[in-house]
Amino acid sequence: MELVRGEFDVEKRNVGHKFGRICPLSHNGHILEKSGRNVPFLDCEHYPYCKFTTNFCKSCGIGFLAKEVGLYKCDNENCGHTVQSCPRCGNGMLNEINGKNGLFLGCSNYAISQCTYTCNI
Numbered sequence: 266m267e268l269v270r271g272e273f274d275v276e277k278r279n280v281g282h283k284f285g286r287i288c289p290l291s292h293n294g295h296i297l298e299k300s301g302r303n304v305p306f307l308d309c310e311h312y313p314y315c316k317f318t319t320n321f322c323k324s325c326g327i328g329f330l331a332k333e334v335g336l337y338k339c340d341n342e343n344c345g346h347t348v349q350s351c352p353r354c355g356n357g358m359l360n361e362i363n364g365k366n367g368l369f370l371g372c373s374n375y376a377i378s379q380c381t382y383t384c385n386i
Contacts, residue, residue, distance in 0.1 A: 273363035281381075288310075288311070288317050288341075289317065289331060290309060290311050290316070290340060291314075291315040291317065292317055293311075294309040294315055294332060295310045296308070296317075296329075297308060297309070297310050304321075305321065306320050306321070307321065307329050322341060322344055322346055323346070324339060324346035325346065326339030326352050327341045327368075328340045328346070330348055330358065331358075335349070336348060336349055337350060337358050346377065348360075349378060351372040351373070351374065352382065353372065353382035354372060354380040354382065356374055356378075357372035357374030357375075357377075357378075357382075359373075359382075359384070360372065361386070368386050369383055370384050370385075
């Protein structure tokens with residue numbers, strides 16, 4: 266049987282500089298790279314039972330932002346990019362949003378859990 270490009274979805278296991286990445290939510294599933302509509306993303310191999318999903322680090326494009334106390338930090342040792350976690354819900358990260366009055370920070374959980382935390386930059 267010959268594989269035709271685009272015929273099958275391809276999952277890349279243990280992607281990035283750290284092989285053996287374990288899902289921070291399920292604590293036992295491996296993280297997989299998947300193809301989305303616009304960009305590749307990462308999720309747990311136990312999807313749909315585990316809902317962990319994230320994007321690659323915007324700074325290095327290799328790591329992903331792992332939750333630590335009060336912030337998210339890129340797991341790529343050579344990057345070190347950090348993003349502040351939401352002080353209201355504690356799970357979201359504060360992303361720059363371009364609103365009608367300019368840039369501000371808003372919680373990434375707005376669409377998921379309706380966290381409405383915002384602050385000025």
